[in-house]
Amino acid sequence: MTSYLKIDHVDKSFHRGSRETEVLKDITLSIESGEYVSIIGHSGCGKSTLLNIVAGLLPVTRGAVLLESQEVNEPGPDRAVVFQNHSLLPWLTVYQNVKLAVDKVLSSTRSRDERHDWTMHNLELVQMAHAKDKRPAEISGGMKQRVGLARALAMEPKVLLLDEPFGALDALTRAHLQDSVMAIHQKLGNTVLMITHDVDEAVLLSDRIVMMTNGPAARIGEVLEVPLARPRRRLELAANATYLKCRQRVLEFLYERHSFVEAA
Amino acid sequence: MNMPMRKSEAISAASPAVAEVLRLKVAKPSYVQAKLLPALTAIAARVVPPLVMLAVILTVWQVLCMKPGATLPAPSKIWTEAYDLIVDPFFVAGPQDIGLGWRVLISLQRVAIGYGLAGLIGIGLGTIIGQSVWAMRGLDPIFQILRTISPLAWLPISLAAFRDSQPSAIFVIFITSVWPIIINTAVGIRNIPQDYRNVAAVLRLNHLEFFWKIMIPSAAPYIFTGLRIGIGLSWLAIVAAEMLTGGVGVGFFIWDAWNSSRLSDIVVALVYIGVVGFILDRIVAGIAVIVTRGTTAN
Numbered sequence: 001m002t003s004y005l006k007i008d009h010v011d012k013s014f015h016r017g018s019r020e021t022e023v024l025k026d027i028t029l030s031i032e033s034g035e036y037v038s039i040i041g042h043s044g045c046g047k048s049t050l051l052n053i054v055a056g057l058l059p060v061t062r063g064a065v066l067l068e069s070q071e072v073n074e075p076g077p078d079r080a081v082v083f084q085n086h087s088l089l090p091w092l093t094v095y096q097n098v099k100l101a102v103d104k105v106l107s108s109t110r111s112r113d114e115r116h117d118w119t120m121h122n123l124e125l126v127q128m129a130h131a132k133d134k135r136p137a138e139i140s141g142g143m144k145q146r147v148g149l150a151r152a153l154a155m156e157p158k159v160l161l162l163d164e165p166f167g168a169l170d171a172l173t174r175a176h177l178q179d180s181v182m183a184i185h186q187k188l189g190n191t192v193l194m195i196t197h198d199v200d201e202a203v204l205l206s207d208r209i210v211m212m213t214n215g216p217a218a219r220i221g222e223v224l225e226v227p228l229a230r231p232r233r234r235l236e237l238a239a240n241a242t243y244l245k246c247r248q249r250v251l252e253f254l255y256e257r258h259s260f261v262e263a264a
Numbered sequence: 265m266n267m268p269m270r271k272s273e274a275i276s277a278a279s280p281a282v283a284e285v286l287r288l289k290v291a292k293p294s295y296v297q298a299k300l301l302p303a304l305t306a307i308a309a310r311v312v313p314p315l316v317m318l319a320v321i322l323t324v325w326q327v328l329c330m331k332p333g334a335t336l337p338a339p340s341k342i343w344t345e346a347y348d349l350i351v352d353p354f355f356v357a358g359p360q361d362i363g364l365g366w367r368v369l370i371s372l373q374r375v376a377i378g379y380g381l382a383g384l385i386g387i388g389l390g391t392i393i394g395q396s397v398w399a400m401r402g403l404d405p406i407f408q409i410l411r412t413i414s415p416l417a418w419l420p421i422s423l424a425a426f427r428d429s430q431p432s433a434i435f436v437i438f439i440t441s442v443w444p445i446i447i448n449t450a451v452g453i454r455n456i457p458q459d460y461r462n463v464a465a466v467l468r469l470n471h472l473e474f475f476w477k478i479m480i481p482s483a484a485p486y487i488f489t490g491l492r493i494g495i496g497l498s499w500l501a502i503v504a505a506e507m508l509t510g511g512v513g514v515g516f517f518i519w520d521a522w523n524s525s526r527l528s529d530i531v532v533a534l535v536y537i538g539v540v541g542f543i544l545d546r547i548v549a550g551i552a553v554i555v556t557r558g559t560t561a562n
Contacts, residue, residue, distance in 0.1 A: 055462075055466065056465075057462055057465060057466075074465075075462075075465040075466045075468070076466065076468055077466060077467060077468065079466075080466060081462070081466055083459060083462065083463075085459060087457075087459035087460065087462065087463050089460065089463070089477075089478070089481070089482075091481040091482075091484075091556075100467070100477065101467055104467045104468070104469065104473070105467065155466075155467075
């Protein structure tokens with residue numbers, strides 16, 4: 001059986017002048033439809049590079065990314081990205097930011113009224129409908145990230161790519177937003193590929209955790225299944241044996257076998 | 265419904281007169297004190313200092329130029345000699361004898377054409393240079409040299425090319441104001457954050473959509489900086505250009521007044537030029553505030 005999203009023997013190197021830096025080496029990963037997969041690793045290991053390759057924002061050096069058996073090598077709304085720093089356009093309101101995506105992606109299939117309804121529907125999904133006329137500068141970091149999520153969801157992507165979406169948020173806002181993402185994933189059944197450097201976040205949200213070795217030439221070190229039933233509740237999981245075991249495995253990988261040596 | 269009615273009746277019955285008197289006493293001065301007075305103070309705080317300084321300058325000037333052998337006219341002399349120019353900007357007494365208001369309008373018309381062209385071409389060229397590394401490398405050094413050339417140095421060349429004073433004056437305005445617009449637009453385009461480009465890439469915006477929806481709004485603060493420098497330079501250039509090309513603009517008026525030794529008229533014209541330049545700058549700055557609201561990130 002062919003998988004939904006397949007990263008097939010991908011190598012990536014960057015050239016600066018005559019120097020060549022190998023960032024990713026022989027990455028192969030298959031993701032099934034509806035699966036929530038996290039990629040975890042130390043900073044600088046190339047996990048964002050991998051996400052950008054899947055998004056089509058960076059070309060591969062060797063190998064290919066296949067979505068439903070079709071090679072993808074340029075960006076497109078079928079692989080919507082929620083960027084780390086929200087990337088909302090500051091001159092547009094919350095509504096206009098989402099509407100821009102809806103108008104561009106769905107203009108051929110839906111009428112004007114339907115596009116408006118769809119924009120509002122997605123804002124309601126992330127609980128941001130009340131702030132639809134505010135500009136990004138007037139809302140908090142967590143709210144901006146919600147709008148970014150609404151914009152990505154509104155494109156009806158085949159794969160939702162999250163690039164450390166909670167990285168810039170404080171712990172309480174982060175937990176709240178993680179719950180929202182879990183609820184939305186539960187409701188819509190999206191296929192999600194998320195980059196993170198937070199062990200708890202990875203275990204809590206993912207079906208599978210992909211652990212990457214340190215760069216240069218980072219590889220997939222280990223893939224861990226998280227056999228926890230959904231819906232998951234963070235309070236109940238805090239004492240759950242499976243949860244703690246998974247958490248332990250990831251911590252061991254990151255801090256014993258591939259501890260970050262380079263002085264940050 | 266009944267309960268509150270009864271309550272208020274009970275209160276008014278207990279102390280009817282005292283409450284009313286008190287309310288009136290507080291309410292009346294509160295409008296003047298809370299709204300009118302602070303507003304007037306705020307206006308006065310901005311208007312009075314410049315007026316005081318103006319009075320001081322005029323007094324010093326008057327004292328310095330009152331002596332019999334003074335080379336420049338004193339303010340009182342200017343007032344009597346150039347009275348018609350000061351009180352009526354829009355009189356028409358003959359083909360060459362018109363109010364300074366008309367002359368300013370004629371100069372403004374030339375500025376409008378030259379500056380308008382500079383705006384269109386400057387933003388266009390700036391966009392290309394900002395987008396393309398090779399255009400930047402090729403053109404930037406040339407522009408950096410050309411922009412230092414004085415407006416008047418272009419005049420003989422443009423007179424030779426156009427063989428007429430009107431297009432030459434417009435060309436001088438254009439060539440003076442176009443450089444800051446090009447350079448600032450290019451910087452603005454180059455500074456579009458990679459994030460916005462990524463968003464455009466994921467949405468697959470085409471070139472035209474990218475230009476209107478991402479590029480122009482993102483670069484707008486830079487573009488308006490260029491436009492604002494440009495309008496100031498155009499107004500500087502038009503007066504100089506008109507002094508040499510003739511016609512009926514405010515620049516030629518100064519040259520004409522100098523040739524007929526009407527120094528008072530020149531001073532009045534200088535005040536006109538200064539005030540108009542100030543207004544032009546304010547207008548562009550005002551448009552910038554309206555257009556670029558919300559464009560600064562975070």
